[in-house]
Amino acid sequence: MPELPEVETVRRGLAPVMEGRRIVRLELRRKDLRFAFPENFSQQVSGRLIVGLGRRAKYLLIGLEDNLTVISHLGMSGSFRIETGVMSEQPGSFALPKSKLTAHDHAVFYLDGPEPPSVIYNDPRRFGFMDLVKTEELESHPYFLGLGPEPTGNALSADYLAARLKNSRQPVKSALLDQGVVAGLGNIYVCEALFRAGISPASLVGSLVSPTGKPTKQLVALEAEIRAVIAEAITAGGSSLRDHIQTDGSLGYFQHSFQVYGRQAKPCLKPGCAGEVARMTQSGRSTFYCPTCQT
């Protein structure tokens, strides 16, 4: 499911429900996702107050009191949904009735409150995972150490990209999928940003840096389009193709704004371009692009 905009949409949906509430129970309905759940996961989070919902790259961060943070990665098909006002079948047992659970509901956070909400993690493919770490050790955690800058913040710039990529011979598509270059981009938004910037996905990133190490105009445009497409997608609640839903069950709608992704053999949407969208494979992933106007 999720690239940065989808995870951010999930964070924004969960925050008003989870922040300030206490986890009264965490029900794990199997022992693992992609990896095993952490040791004593349920016992460690139960009873603790949720102090804040955060995000870094494609990781959702559930900050708890007592210096603990739950890390959740949604893999390809993970989603969260909220059930509110569901009474437990047996008072005090904090269990959702079977009728409220569906296939692939793997974890349920039961929260406190007058009409206690439940936050359910569903993940058919189980490429997602959860971990529990000390909050103060987040930055030094292996998941986070090598991450590049967020495309929503000030650390990303054309100068940064030029410095980071000047010696690379990778195709620009591959470089942008590297979470160590820019954090949070995935297949869709890389294709879309390259189209908007008019850059061929196959061009070598080194060619976007001038011999003096300065970013070329193309790289300046690319950096701007990365920011723009990510910001627009967040505003749209992400892109819903197969698995992404917002926490209230509604769909994101940025998929209606795709210019190239999934549009192979359709006309290029750039005004004045008579080309047709093509598809090829790079880094084992489908790349969609217009061979006519992306050079």
Next chain:
DNA sequence: ACATAGACCTGTTGGC
């Protein structure tokens, strides 16, 4: 340092 292929999983889609 790079690319590719395969691994992890389940579900959907399209062709015959």
Next chain:
DNA sequence: TGCCAACAGGTCTATG
């Protein structure tokens, strides 16, 4: 209708 191959918003490992 059934069956089978291809494919899917990700990332990690092994192998050239």
